[in-house]
Amino acid sequence: MRKPEEQPRWPDRYSRQTRFAPIGESGQRRLEQAGVLIVGCGALGASLAQHMARAGVGLVRIVDRDYVEPSNLQRQVLFDEQDALESLPKAVAAARKLRLINGEIEVDARVQDVTNANVGELLEGMDAVLDGTDNAAARLLLSEHGFRRGIPFFYGGVAGSQGMSASLVPGATACLRCLIGGGESDSGADTCDTIGVIAPAVEWVAALQAAEALKWLSGRREALRRTWLSGDLWHFRVRESALPSPAQGCDICGGAQAAAERGGDADNSRIRGRNAKGARDSRQAAFHLTSLSLNRSGPLAEGEPVHHGFRAQTAVLCGRDTVQVTMEEGIGLDLGEAEQWLAARGCEVTSNPYLVKAAMPEGEKLVLFPDGRILVQGTQDPARATALCGAYLTGMRAAAILR
Numbered sequence: 001m002r003k004p005e006e007q008p009r010w011p012d013r014y015s016r017q018t019r020f021a022p023i024g025e026s027g028q029r030r031l032e033q034a035g036v037l038i039v040g041c042g043a044l045g046a047s048l049a050q051h052m053a054r055a056g057v058g059l060v061r062i063v064d065r066d067y068v069e070p071s072n073l074q075r076q077v078l079f080d081e082q083d084a085l086e087s088l089p090k091a092v093a094a095a096r097k098l099r100l101i102n103g104e105i106e107v108d109a110r111v112q113d114v115t116n117a118n119v120g121e122l123l124e125g126m127d128a129v130l131d132g133t134d135n136a137a138a139r140l141l142l143s144e145h146g147f148r149r150g151i152p153f154f155y156g157g158v159a160g161s162q163g164m165s166a167s168l169v170p171g172a173t174a175c176l177r178c179l180i181g182g183g184e185s186d187s188g189a190d191t192c193d194t195i196g197v198i199a200p201a202v203e204w205v206a207a208l209q210a211a212e213a214l215k216w217l218s219g220r221r222e223a224l225r226r227t228w229l230s231g232d233l234w235h236f237r238v239r240e241s242a243l244p245s246p247a248q249g250c251d252i253c254g255g256a257q258a259a260a261e262r263g264g265d266a267d268n269s270r271i272r273g274r275n276a277k278g279a280r281d282s283r284q285a286a287f288h289l290t291s292l293s294l295n296r297s298g299p300l301a302e303g304e305p306v307h308h309g310f311r312a313q314t315a316v317l318c319g320r321d322t323v324q325v326t327m328e329e330g331i332g333l334d335l336g337e338a339e340q341w342l343a344a345r346g347c348e349v350t351s352n353p354y355l356v357k358a359a360m361p362e363g364e365k366l367v368l369f370p371d372g373r374i375l376v377q378g379t380q381d382p383a384r385a386t387a388l389c390g391a392y393l394t395g396m397r398a399a400a401i402l403r
C-alpha cells in the first residue's frame with residue numbers, strides 16, 4: 001500500500017472516481033486508508049475484489065478455501081484457463097490478478113476456511129466485510145463477529161437469475177441472525193448447484209454490494225441503502241423492503257450500538273498507521289508449515305502418523321459434488337509427504353505449491369491443503385468422505401501448522 005506521503009505512480013488513476021462528487025478527493029483518501037475483508041472468492045467474491053482493488057481500497061483481504069476449476073470460468077471474472085489448468089487456489093489466483101490491476105494497494109490472500117478460531121484475526125484492521133460466501137454458517141459467523149466489533153456486513157446471494165443484497169450495519173440495522181434465523185443449514189435452498197446461475201445475476205448483486213461498500217468506506221454513510229433488495233434479472237422483477245432496526249433482545253445487534261460508536265468512526269482512524277509489514281508477515285504465515293516441534297496438546301503431534309486425526313466436522317460445498325473434511329485443530333498436511341504417500345497407494349497424483357490432488361482408484365478425488373483441510377470430490381456423503389480419508393491417509397505423517 002502506498003504511504004500517504006508517497007507520490008502516486010499515476011496521479012489520474014482515480015480521476016473519474018474523484019470527479020464523482022459524493023466521493024471526491026476526501027472520499028478517495030479514505031478508501032486508500034481502508035481495509036476490506038472479502039470472504040469467498042467465487043463468482044461474487046471475485047467481482048467484489050475487482051471492484052475494491054480498482055477503486056483503490058488500501059488493503060483487500062481475500063479468504064477462500066477452494067481452487068479454480070473449468071466450471072468456474074463462466075462467471076468468476078478474475079480467473080482464466082491457465083488458473084484452472086494449474087488448479088490454483090482461488091485466493092492465490094485472485095491475488096495475482098488484483099496485483100496486476102492495482103499495484104498500489106495491498107492484497108492479502110488466505111487459502112483458508114473461515115472458522116470460529118480465525119474469524120477474529122481475519123477481521124483485524126478491517127472496516128467492512130463483503131459476503132462472497134455460499135453458506136449460512138459462514139455468513140452468520142461473519143455477521144456476529146463483525147457486529148461485535150462495529151464492522152458492517154454487506155450480504156449478497158445469487159442463484160439462477162435471482163439475487164439479493166442487504167447492508168447490515170451495527171447500531172443501525174438488525175444482524176443476519178435476526179433476519180434469517182439462527183439455522184446454519186442450507187438444505188432446501190436453491191443453490192448454483194441445483195438450479196445453475198447466470199453471470200449477469202452475479203454481477204448485479206456484486207454491484208449492489210460494492211456500491212454500498214464504497215459509500216461506507218469513503219465516509220458517505222448517510223447514503224447507505226437501508227433496504228433488503230431482491231430481484232430476478234431474467235423475469236425482470238425487483239423488490240425492496242425496509243431493514244429492521246437492531247433487535248432489543250438480540251445479544252449481537254441489540255448490543256451493537258456501543259461497538260458501532262467505538263469502532264465505526266467515519267475517518268477510519270482505527271486503521272491509520274496500520275503496520276503494513278505485519279500484515280505481510282501474517283499472509284506468509286498462512287502458507288507456512290513449520291518443521292519445528294510445537295508444544296501442543298491433543299492426540300496428534302507433528303511427525304506423528306495420522307490415525308484418528310480427522311474432525312467429524314465436515315461441510316458439503318455449494319455448487320460442488322464435494323465434502324470438506326478437516327484435520328484436528330493445529331494439524332496441517334505436509335504436501336511433499338502427502339504426494340509420495342498417495343502415489344504409493346495407487347492414486348494418480350498432481351500438485352502445485354498450494355495443494356495436492358489425488359485421484360483414487362474408487363473414482364473420488366482427494367484435494368489436500370496445508371492448513372489441514374481435505375476436499376473429497378465425487379461424493380456428497382460426509383460418512384463416505386471421512387472413510388476415504390481414513391483409508392488413504394491413516395499412517396501418513398502429519399505436520400504441525402502455525403496458525
Ligand SMILES: [Zn+2]
Nearest residue numbers: 175178250253
Ligand atoms: Zn440480531
